[in-house]
Amino acid sequence: MGEFVRLEVEDGVGTIRLDRPKMNAIDDQLRTELHEVALEAGRREDVRAVVVYGGERVFAAGADIKQMSTTGYAEMLAWGGRLQEALRVVARLPKPVVAAVTGYALGGGFELALACDFRVLGEKAKVGVPEIQLGVIPGAGGTQRLTRLVGPAKAKDLVFTGRHVGAQEALALGIADEVVPDAEVYDAARARAAQFVQGPAVALRAAKQAIDDGLELDLDSALRLETALFAGLFATEDQRTGMRSFLENGPGKARFSGR
Numbered sequence: 001m002g003e004f005v006r007l008e009v010e011d012g013v014g015t016i017r018l019d020r021p022k023m024n025a026i027d028d029q030l031r032t033e034l035h036e037v038a039l040e041a042g043r044r045e046d047v048r049a050v051v052v053y054g055g056e057r058v059f060a061a062g063a064d065i066k067q068m069s070t071t072g073y074a075e076m077l078a079w080g081g082r083l084q085e086a087l088r089v090v091a092r093l094p095k096p097v098v099a100a101v102t103g104y105a106l107g108g109g110f111e112l113a114l115a116c117d118f119r120v121l122g123e124k125a126k127v128g129v130p131e132i133q134l135g136v137i138p139g140a141g142g143t144q145r146l147t148r149l150v151g152p153a154k155a156k157d158l159v160f161t162g163r164h165v166g167a168q169e170a171l172a173l174g175i176a177d178e179v180v181p182d183a184e185v186y187d188a189a190r191a192r193a194a195q196f197v198q199g200p201a202v203a204l205r206a207a208k209q210a211i212d213d214g215l216e217l218d219l220d221s222a223l224r225l226e227t228a229l230f231a232g233l234f235a236t237e238d239q240r241t242g243m244r245s246f247l248e249n250g251p252g253k254a255r256f257s258g259r
Helices: 028-043 073-091 108-114 130-134 145-150 152-161 167-173 182-194 201-214 219-235 237-249
Strands: 005-010 013-018 049-053 097-101 104-106 118-122 126-128 178-180
Touching: 005 028, 013 028, 013 182, 028 073, 049 182, 073 108, 097 108, 097 182, 104 108, 108 126, 108 145, 118 167, 118 182, 130 152, 145 152, 167 178, 178 182, 201 219, 201 237, 219 237
Parallel strands: 013 049, 049 097, 097 118, 104 126, 118 178
Antiparallel strands: 005 013
């Protein structure tokens, strides 16, 4: 476990907990630890779904601007690539991932939330990509994952202005999947993650791959990918369990092994 990022596992849900006082600013150490902990969450068989959580006060207020302000082009190119890779590991986790967002999720913090499959926001949460106000642009997915989520016009509004978006607007835009009272954010995110714990893990992984990879392909290629992933599941124990249970007991009663 790192100093600023740790993995806590309970009942099949792994929580990637950010804990760098005071605002979970993303520096080299936090980024490195996030990368390592996300890899661990992906490897562990006792982790069937993941919550990313910054604590009761804040999700992550973005990159450490003090560190960044004196960085030159070559160094920032390398640093940005390393941050992109850490968030890519989160996005590519082969299991459902839920961001539990309290307080601020700005810049790199918002980009981390965008790398998750779902986002649960507290009522007072604020999200956004304010980099334009610093004379730069988002560099860890803010121009790409946000555009794929809300469309180019809405993404341009947020990127061009750098404005903060409240929870209800985030819900209306499709950034948030759920808005709950601030004190209930973590529990709501855990509940959303927990619904997948007893599911067919291999099929969930295939579904996530089909959707995420399919977005990057033309339709014909994406359909071929879907067919290949679909057919591959007929080599799993869960496929046999699920279809046998359906025939014997009706839908929704299968008990999956995750194999």
